[in-house]
Amino acid sequence: MFNPSLKLALLATTASLILVACGGGSTSSPGSAGPVTINPTTPTDPTPNANLVDLVPGDDCQAGTTRETTDVTVNGAVVGQVEACTITGVITSNLTLEAKNGYALEGAVFVGEDGSSNATLTIPAGTTIFGETGEDYLVITRGSRINARGTATDPIIMTSIQDVQGSVDAVNDRGLWGGLVINGDAPINRCIDGTATPGTAGCERSGEGSSGLYGGGNSAHNAGTLEYLQVKYAGNLINDSDELNGIAFQGVGSGTTCNHIQVHNNTDDGVEFFGGNVFCSELVLTGNGDDSLDWTDGWKGGAQRVLIIHTEGAGDQGIEADNRSSNNGATPISDPTISNFTFVGNDGDIGILAREGTQGQIVNGIIVDFPDAGIDVDNDLTLSNLQAGTLSFASIFLDNPTNILSGDSSETVDTRAIIAGSPNIVEGNSSLTDRFFPGSNEQAVPATDVSMEPGFMTYNYIGAFSDTETADSNWAQGWTFSVFESPTECPSGTLSTGDVVGGKQICSLTGTITQNTRLNNNFIYQLEGAVFIGEDQGGDPAAPIAGANPAILTIDAGTTLYGAAGEDYLVISRGSQIRSNGTRNNPVIMTSRDEVFGTADTANDRGKWGGLVINGRAPINRCIDGTATPGTTGCERSGEGSSGLYGGGTTDDNSGNLFYTRVSFAGNLINDSDELNGIAFQAVGSATQVDYVQVHNNVDDGVEFFGGNVNVKHLVLTGIGDDSLDWTDGWTGNVQYVIIDQANGVGDQGIEADNRSSNNDVLPRSNPTLSNLTFVGGDGGDIGILLREGTAGDIYNAVITDFDEAGFDIDNSATIAQATAGTIAFNSVLIAGNAEDLRNDGDGATPQQTALNNGANNQIGGAVTDFGARPVGGDRYAPGAPEQAVTATNVNAVDSFFDPVTYIGAVENENDDWYQGWTLLVDQ
Incomplete structure (x- = not known):
């Protein structure tokens, strides 16, 4: 087992650290390096030292190693000592290390001699090996082997003496020792002898850092086993063209076993493959100073399940992929398969840079946050390979400022068109x-599917992890270092309040946040006052306001935010984003302090905090400047509750996403005309994604759309104090699957729909399309759907029942004109069981009937299911016989945003439970 004293020392260096999110020279062979040198002096016990780490608890280093005590220096000062078993020189016979001891590399240590004595180095689980300087590294020569078999609970650790002693800077330290080099006799395409044939036994090359010869004709070469191994703080920069990688696989063949490997904070590349055929799985590459994964010289292996994380201030490419720099077409050509990868950039350059003639299949990946590009392909031959399909990309999700570079000005190949047009x-x-x-x-x-590729498993997902894995349970958990975040330190951009509830520390957000901030579910977050994400960028994304800083707020699944008063609310400024990434089992919850502390009245509480406001740059028709043209970049407006400006001319503006997000007990009534909604979508554009959202018990409207083009699916609005769903100022989005369930004694309209109160016919006109609605009124509600003030719009596949005043009403001459013109139409709508199904007021029922006549398959009056009589949960909103008897309209034929449906209402049948599990459903 792992030496307990060493394990405690290593853990001490990581307890308070979080990873911040975040070659090619020829040298000579090692020549006549001698056998292992045993230090001739008799070791003596060191002077007692509180900073001594003793890695030889029994004082018994085995033959082939020597017990020594070494000073540890940081910035020239001695900070402690480490006692370990030292290995040096060339190991010419099999050597098995003992996990009870720790081992120091002294200089370049070679396992075996190339072309003569072969040896096997066996490293058991839990063993630690370290170097003191960049000249200390480990080389496995051709014909020799390394058998390093760690386990998920006891990985093998190769690291620096500072890490062992506990004085390492886990975020910034790099290059504290050399690294691991493995030489094999698998084929390469760059030969030290210019007359040799690439890919044959005669083609060999000198490795970096005087690490010896590699290359040959044995594609099945076996260099041994690497399993559950960490390599940390390595990478000696010998000169500009000669650098040591964390692990260099030099001509390593397919007989080698390689899985569950982490390289952390290497100065140069994390892992580099120089030719060969080796396949590796479960690679974790974190904080590396240059490229994380690099290949060249004809590598034909592969990698599956790869996690790359770049650190602030370091890192180049996620992948830098070459065939051969001096001869792009040299054979054998680099042609690996990379599948199931997640690359998270930071200050790095490009997610994947393919160049110098490489081929390959790169599939099933996620590339995010690389500032230069997600994917770039350079050099003429590489571009030709892309055109020919010998370099291919498929099933990749990209979210970077530039996802695919279109190529240099001299290139005639449309890189973006080819990659963006590739499958998935x-x-x-x-x-x-x-x-x-x-x-x-x-x-x-x-x-x-990559199952036909040697060594690859069949995974039906993209990325390094499946959707069933979590931070607490996944293939990288337990054996990696500094990958998963600390549960004790509030995330950057938040401050600890010192309070704890439910075992979780409370962190606060306040003021204007101008840096990207991610809230993880290790904590609960308190909004203090109006919290703004980013500074207003203005209405024109092509000309943002100078000096204004945007930001992205990412909220992990299962995270809770709360406000304690009506003045506490969250605003996403123009040009910034919210990414609320809840899941069905772990929704994001925005709620009141009372709910967090267990004192909420879930049926009756409202207005306990402010709510969520999202400001975008999509068109609106009401301008703060009376000279501005509605619907253009210059048309902007001030939001309610001093929530800032919104509006612009960008219909596909992107304000982020809301997935499985619940907003409860919000809505501050500032005054009679200034009220906070549960969620206010203010000029939010169509690139914003909203799916599975609930607003519960808001004191004002549940959701209101102020212009814009945002689309929504799976919306649940329960117990709302005013209108459940409201639109105005030119909203033209789409909505599918809406449940509205009013509480008794409160609530106004199910839908209150306007164009603009002061000018009913101003353009752009409100004109949304909604489908699959189930609206259940209460004894205090008014009208199921009220269309007024010039709005247009279409309603499909709806059930409107149990409203105290009416199911459907159209008001104002401008709105009646829209119905007469056919721009208001109902199709497959059942309106029954209301006090009046069609409102018969001063305008009579004719406008409503006109809207119904504009469509088909509508039914007014007659039988309807008593949804309110059903218990909360279960099949509360499932259609009964009356709803099933109405012929549905396939709205997908109208707009591809909509799912094809064969039923009316928000729920298909008793087995359709999309609204259950993540929502707060209360009998009221």
Whole structure:
């Protein structure tokens, strides 16, 4: 087992650390390095030292190693000592290390001699090996082997002496020792002898860092086994063209076993493959200073389940992929398969850079947050490979400022068109939760089958992790270092309040947040006052306001935010984003302090905090500047509750996403004309994604759309104090699957729909399309659907019942004119069981009947299911016989946003439970 004293020392260096999210020279062979050198002096016990880490508890280093005590220096000062068994020189016979001891590398340690004595180095689970300087590294020569078999609970650790002693900076330290080099005799395409034939036994090359010769003709070469291994703080920069990687696989063949490997904070590349055929799975590459995964010289292996995380201030490409720099077409050509990867950038450059003639199949991946590009292909031959399909991309989700570079000015190949047009390439908002785990957007990307490739498993998902894995249970848990976040330190951008509830610390958000901030579910978050995400960027994304900083707020699944008063609310400014990445089993909850502390009255509480406001740059028709033209970039307006400006001319503006998000007990009544809704979508554009959202017991409207084009699916509005769903100012979005359930004694309209009160016919006109609605009124509610003030719009596949005044009403001459013109139409709508089904007031029932006549399959009056009599949960909103008798309209034929349906109402049948599990459903 792992040396307990060492394990405690290593853990001490990680307890308070969080990873921040975040080659090619020829040298000579090692020559005549001698056998292992045993230090001739007799070791003596060191002077007692409180900073001594003793890795030889029994003082018995086995033959082939020597017990020594070494000073540990940081910035020139001695900070402690480490006693370990030292290995140096060349190991010419089999050597098995003992997990009870720790081992120091002294200089370049070679296992075996190339072309003569072969040896096997066996490293048991829990063993630690360290280097003191960049000249200390481990080389496995051709014909020799390393058998390093760690376990998920006892990984093998290769690291620096500072890490062992406990003085390492886990975020910034790199290059504290050399690294691991494995030489094999598998084929390569770059030969030290210019007359040799690439890919044959005669083609060999000198490795970096004087690490010896590699290459040959044995594609099945076996260098041994690497399993559950950490390599940390390595990478000696010998010169500009000669650098040590964390692990260098040099001509390593397919007989080698390689899985569950982490390289952390290497100065140069994390892992580099120089030719060969080796396949690796479960690779974790974190905080590396150059490229995380690099290949060249004809690598034909593969990698599956790869996690790459770049750190702030370091890192280059996620993948840098070459064939051969001096001869792009050299054979054998680099042609690996990479599948199931998640790359998270930061200050790095490009997610995947393919160049210098490489081929390959790159599939089932997620690439996010790389500032230069997600994917780039360079050099003429590489571009030709892309055109020919020998370099291919498929089933990849991208969310980067530039997802696919279109190529240099000299290139004639349309890189973007080819890659974006490849199967299942999706560009959108990342919905990753806990930084790595796929959310709704990633789960929606179909996977590509790679089971025919040697060594690959069949996974029906993209990314390194499945949607069933969590931060507490996944293949990388337990044996990796600094991958998963600390549960004790509030995330950057938040502050600890010192309070704890339900075993979770409370962190606060306040003021204006101008840096990207991610809230994980290790904590609960308190809004203090009006919290703004980003500074207003203005209405024109092409000309943002100078000096104004945007930000992205990411909220992980299962995270709770709360406000304690009406003045506490959350605003997403123009140009910034919210990414609320809840799941069905772990929704994001925005609620009151009372609910968090267990004192809420879930049936009657309202107005306990402010709510959520999202400001976008999509068109609106009401301008704060009377000279501005509605619907253009210059038309903007001030939001309610001093929530900032919204509006612009960008219909596909992107304000982020809301997935499985619940907003409860909100809505501050500031004054008679200034009220906070549960969620206010203010000029929000169509690139914003909203799916599975509930607003419960808001004191004002549940959801209101102020212009814009945002679309919504799966919306639940319960117990709302005013209108459940409201629109105005030119909203033209789509909505499918809406449940509205009013509480007794409160509530106004199910839908209150306007164009603009002061100018009913101003353009752009409100004109949304809604389908699959189930509206259940209460004894205080007014009208199921009230259309007024010039709005247009279409309603499909709806059930409107149990409203105290009426099921459907149209008001105002401008709105009646829209019905007469056919721009208001109802199809497959059942309106029954209301006090009046069609409102017969001063305008009479004719406008409503006109809207119904504009469509088909409508039924007014007659039987309807008593949804309110059913218990909460279960099949409360499932249609009964009256609803099933109404012929549905396939609204998918009207707009592809809509799912094809064969039923009316929000729920298909008693087995359709989309609204259950993540919502708060209360009998009221």
